[in-house]
Amino acid sequence: AAGVIQSPRHLIKEKRETATLKCYPIPRHDTVYWYQQGPGQDPQFLISFYEKMQSDKGSIPDRFSAQQFSDYHSELNMSSLELGDSALYFCASSYGTGVINEQYFGPGTRLTVT
């Protein structure tokens, strides 16, 4: 079965640079979620989109922005990168929203900021 696709899988950037992470949800899924997992930490919710509208927001820095496009893929844009942004970034997708809709996670993008 098709899974969530994230690109790139690995990304190395320098401080103050920008990065764009992409997420392609499972076909027919209309909701996308972004999570950040720092080294040795648990995943933390950043932001979600349902039908191209922001649906929920977590601890996402102002330097980060995201959007969902008409084909339901999503991009997370990160500017003025800091060393602390080094983390695994997971995208998840679901069909519909709410508690009964399981989230399926992608393999993640490992971002290293030097």
Add this chain to the structure above:
Amino acid sequence: DAKTTQPPSMDCAEGRAANLPCNHSTISGNEYVYWYRQIHSQGPQYIIHGLKNNETNEMASLIITEDRKSSTLILPHATLRDTAVYYCIVRVVRDYKLSFGAGTTVTVRA
């Protein structure tokens, strides 16, 4: 959201059942119990969820106490590939996000 408490770690013998407890004593009536797991740096994987009845699927069983203040995830025949961090998460109805707390690191030993 209600908070959950899980033991930080547990070992399990391969082929035996693994019983993972979770305490959610402040859970409210419209909150579901979800279980996810994360195998070393991979994306978290959905296991099972329930409201008040016991649930079973091809991966696991979920036993929720009658007062809903605790639950147990049962992996019936643990394999080495079940070694992972297991997260018990309580979600309110129409809550978009998953709030991952400190899960249980399960190590299955041969």
